Amino acid sequence: MLAAGLGALGWAARHHGRPAKTSEIAAAPATSITLPPVLPLAPKDWRGQIDYRALDARIQAMMADRSMEGLAIAVVENGRLSFVRGYGLTSPRDGEKIEAGTVFRWASLSKTVAGTLGARLARDGAFSLDDPLGKFGTSLRLPGDAQNSLTVAQLLSQRTGLPRNAYDGWLEGGRDPKMIRQSLATVPPQCPPATCHTYQNVAYDTIREVVETATHRSYVDQVRQRLFLPLGMASATIGVDGLRDAKHWARPSRGGRALPLVDAYYRIPAAAGVNSNIVDLARWMQAQMGQAPAVLPAPLLADIQRPRVNTGRPYGNSPLGRSLERPGYGLGMRSFGYKGHRLVGHSGAVDGYRSTMMFDPATKTGVVMLWNSEASLPFKLQAEVFDLYYHLPFTDWLQLKDGDRGAALAP
Secondary structure (H helix, E strand, C coil): CECCEECCCCCCCCCCCCCCCHHHCCCCCCCCCCCCCCCCCCHHHCCCCCCHHHHHHHHHHHHCCCCCCEEEEEEEECCEEEEEEEEEECCCCCCCECCCCCEEECHHHHHHHHHHHHHHHHHCCCCCCCCEHHHHCCCCCCHHHHHHCCEHHHHHCCCCCCCCCCCHHHHHCCCCHHHHHHHHHHCCCCCCCCCCCCCCCCCCCHHHHHHHHHHCCCHHHHHHHHHHCCCCCCCCEECHHHHHCCCCECCCEECCEECCCCCHHHHCHHHHCEEECHHHHHHHHHHHCCCCCCCCCHHHHHHHHCCCEECCCCCCCCHHHHHCEEEEECCCCEEEEECCEEEEEEEEEECCEEEEEEEECCCCEEEEEEECCCCCHHHHHHHHHHHHHCCCCCCCCCCHHHCCCCCCCCC
């Protein structure tokens, strides 16, 4: 599994009070984000500083590349949903047109939900972000019993010290995630725990056990009640059945060929279990921009998005990767600088799907994309969206003339 990402802001407010009883922890108040009266699906409804006709033309050209199958995109400008459109098909052979309501997998973009839920529950007193994992009796075992001292915040900011993507292959081979986490004790560490960033999937899902132990409710139920329902994210689900049961969903593909839907990473839902349509992913981004303060108040967002550890380049040594400065990781959120601006977000990848969210928290402007292939082109398109918004000279990030072959960018 691949997983790329982005997250940051400045100040942090941590809760250090006594843990609350389950009955004392109230669900977030209902406060769905307001959408425009008419979704901006057609050119006459596109509004903002960005030249959306130019962006649409670039996307149309990108979709002609053989690495692409279907794509849904939404742009939020100044906190307002300004552009939504679907391109391509839900599957290579007999697919339907991608629409605003088409459901895709988020893959590792799901980590933003886990990090946000963890911070929200800590704010409400269910536990502290500074609590050691050993307090919760999780299945995670680290070299030297470091799980007894590694904190919730260090887990959510990917500082276990394990080698990158430890034992993902075992998960893909069908082994039980809890058994895998217990086996991590024998893995030679890449660095002492809490001292460096090493991206994880199986270990990251330990937050699910923390949530369930502290609240005596399922992780899925906590996400639904505290985040998805209050934010009005009606299409958002967790798990393979949520995807399959959607009325209109995109099938996985690679290079123009259909792929089987594989559920391995759905078995670690906090790391990679979310599904939704593009409008609800845009709602999620708007909430992260501060547009739903009753659910995610500004101090909480600051804590989530504040970089806690430096990382490598999320897009490797590619031209885009070299353009992103000071990469860091917060609570399930990446962050970096881009041409004098600060961007936050995350990306994801599983077999046959890719996803990304990137936004400027200062201007409340950003882009989300979901697509059902393993193409790398949409990752590059993000930079063109921001160049349009910042009125920067055109840079041909897509380089379509060179014939992108869909090789995934390194996380």
